[in-house]
């Protein structure tokens with residue numbers, strides 16, 4: 653991830669994918685109308701960066717067809733691929749239908765990975781079965797639990 657000395661403008665990347673190539677928005681975390689402001693993988697509005705599909709080191713070019721817009725966290729996670737379809741499959745695989753839910757869902761998955769049990773199962777074991785109370789506790793605890801265990805700041809926008 654070379655520091656952004658990319659010449660292609662973010663506007664041109666959005667124009668290429670969403671208005672020329674007409675990439676299928678179905679399953680993405682972002683709508684075309686928000687693609688200049690929100691990460692294409694997680695839908696958050698932070699630190700939007702231009703991300704090579706085929707990395708520069710592997711001959712990837714500085715042109716709209718080889719770039720997508722991701723937040724800094726997703727940029728770090730993105731796969732190094734030789735085929736833009738794999739990048740789109742990766743972005744789509746993480747798609748969420750509502751803004752602000754991505755990192756909370758990742759947090760719930762991480763909780764299950766760490767404790768080998770879902771957060772909801774643990775709540776049920778504690779006798780908490782009211783759905784509203786479960787939502788309140790998820791919003792309250794998941795960001796903190798995940799942050800404490802793996803050092804990421806998940807769930808900022810649950």
Ligand SMILES: [Zn+2]
Nearest residue numbers: 691694723726
């Ligand atoms: Zn992101």
